Amino acid sequence: MNFIDHVSVTLQAGDGGNGVVSFRHEKFVDRGGPDGGDGGDGGSVILRASRNQNTLLQFRYIKELKADDGKAGSKVRKHGRSAKNMFVDIPVGTAVINEKGELLADLTTDGQEVVIAKGGKGGFGNAHFLSSRRQAPRIAERGERGEILTVRLELKMIADVGLVGMPNAGKSTLLSVVSNARPEIADYPFTTITPNLGVVDVDKTTSLLMADIPGLIEGAAAGKGLGDEFLRHVERTAVLLHLIDAYQSDIVKTYQTIQAELKAYKIDLSVKPQIVALTKIEGLDEEIINDHLKALKKVVPKGAEVCAISSSTKQGLPELLRTLSRMVATERAHQAEIEPKANDVPILQLPTTQDAWKITKEGSVFVVSGRKIERFGARTDFSSEDGLQRLRDIMRKMGIMHGLVREGIEAGQTIRIGHEGSFEY
Numbered sequence: 214m215n216f217i218d219h220v221s222v223t224l225q226a227g228d229g230g231n232g233v234v235s236f237r238h239e240k241f242v243d244r245g246g247p248d249g250g251d252g253g254d255g256g257s258v259i260l261r262a263s264r265n266q267n268t269l270l271q272f273r274y275i276k277e278l279k280a281d282d283g284k285a286g287s288k289v290r291k292h293g294r295s296a297k298n299m300f301v302d303i304p305v306g307t308a309v310i311n312e313k314g315e316l317l318a319d320l321t322t323d324g325q326e327v328v329i330a331k332g333g334k335g336g337f338g339n340a341h342f343l344s345s346r347r348q349a350p351r352i353a354e355r356g357e358r359g360e361i362l363t364v365r366l367e368l369k370m371i372a373d374v375g376l377v378g379m380p381n382a383g384k385s386t387l388l389s390v391v392s393n394a395r396p397e398i399a400d401y402p403f404t405t406i407t408p409n410l411g412v413v414d415v416d417k418t419t420s421l422l423m424a425d426i427p428g429l430i431e432g433a434a435a436g437k438g439l440g441d442e443f444l445r446h447v448e449r450t451a452v453l454l455h456l457i458d459a460y461q462s463d464i465v466k467t468y469q470t471i472q473a474e475l476k477a478y479k480i481d482l483s484v485k486p487q488i489v490a491l492t493k494i495e496g497l498d499e500e501i502i503n504d505h506l507k508a509l510k511k512v513v514p515k516g517a518e519v520c521a522i523s524s525s526t527k528q529g530l531p532e533l534l535r536t537l538s539r540m541v542a543t544e545r546a547h548q549a550e551i552e553p554k555a556n557d558v559p560i561l562q563l564p565t566t567q568d569a570w571k572i573t574k575e576g577s578v579f580v581v582s583g584r585k586i587e588r589f590g591a592r593t594d595f596s597s598e599d600g601l602q603r604l605r606d607i608m609r610k611m612g613i614m615h616g617l618v619r620e621g622i623e624a625g626q627t628i629r630i631g632h633e634g635s636f637e638y
Contacts, residue, residue, distance in 0.1 A: 247343050248289050253283030372410060452486045455490065491519075623638070
């Protein structure tokens with residue numbers, strides 16, 4: 214299966230159904246009143262994190278998703294049916310980013326849901342507007358349009374341990390030995406072209422989720438090789454296991470190259486807890502191994518773990534896994550103290566100043582904008598004189614009509630409500 218970890222997709226909620234104008238026409242009922250029903254609400258688009266998903270492949274060819282519209286109301290006060298919400302399953306660890314680059318949601322736990330595009334409310338039928346002063350209202354609202362937005366979905370694997378290192382450092386081999394993963398292994402650079410996940414059983418009660426990140430090279434953070442494409446998967450790991458081939462000509466330089474790329478990423482990844490492991494030590498003299506370890510200990514941060522392992526002979530692996538387990542437990546506990554809960558992740562919302570409005574001019578047209586008045590405009594049937602009169606009354610109560618007079622509007626000039634319909638003053 215292809216691995217896709219970032220896509221752009223357009224999500225559109227359903228429109229609300231229209232309300233209707235209808236009057237009772239029943240035999241022996243004198244002066245039948247209004248009985249037009251309300252429209253149903255449009256369906257919302259809800260993103261749901263699922264541990265059964267591990268790629269965004271489903272969005273590779275489906276670039277638009279639209280929820281169903283609500284049904285229109287009908288006579289005898291029958292309400293239109295509201296549409297069902299559309300649930301879209303995405304992998305755990307997916308961030309939702311809008312076109313401005315702002316984080317809308319971060320789904321990090323299985324089953325977590327977020328309404329990303331809200332369905333439009335159904336319009337009121339004329340039965341809703343019956344009052345002692347308005348005995349035969351001929352007003353019905355249009356349903357609101359559902360929200361529509363284009364977002365970027367970015368999958369960042371949630372692993373306990375991330376394997377980093379140069380190509381052919383032995384990452385895939387180690388993962389295949391200690392876990393249930395079966396990554397491709399070959400004696401050439403960039404054998405691994407997508408991240409691989411494996412479950413590592415440390416003992417009978419403890420396991421780790423380990424991710425093999427495709428090999429980094431110098432310049433990876435700037436886009437060279439494959440590293441820049443997959444460094445995002447390192448962001449969520451608790452601990453990094455930096456593997457260095459013991460047969461590298463310059464062990465220290467190799468270590469420093471990878472550290473520089475981790476540091477140069479948009480988030481400094483070099484500060485993550487890390488173990489540096491010298492790999493492929495089978496067949497090497499003890500003296501050479503010790504010299505390499507001494508050289509590394511001089512350049513790694515103070516207190517950082519440095520060890521030597523062999524995947525083929527499993528030398529040093531039990532000790533390494535136990536150390537990783539302790540470090541992961543410590544780091545996860547620390548993260549739980551300082552990070553907000555999943556439900557506390559801020560969801561960007563519309564401004565709370567609902568009643569605010571402003572008037573601008575586009576040529577001879579007076580444009581009225583504002584969250585509340587635009588919602589009323591969207592619900593108004595501009596072909597109905599009764600509907601327009603209601604909109605004028607609302608604008609008068611909100612002070613908009615007075616504002617138009619201050620702006621110098623004259624009889625016969627055009628008023629437009631946001632991007633909705635227009636009418637003459």
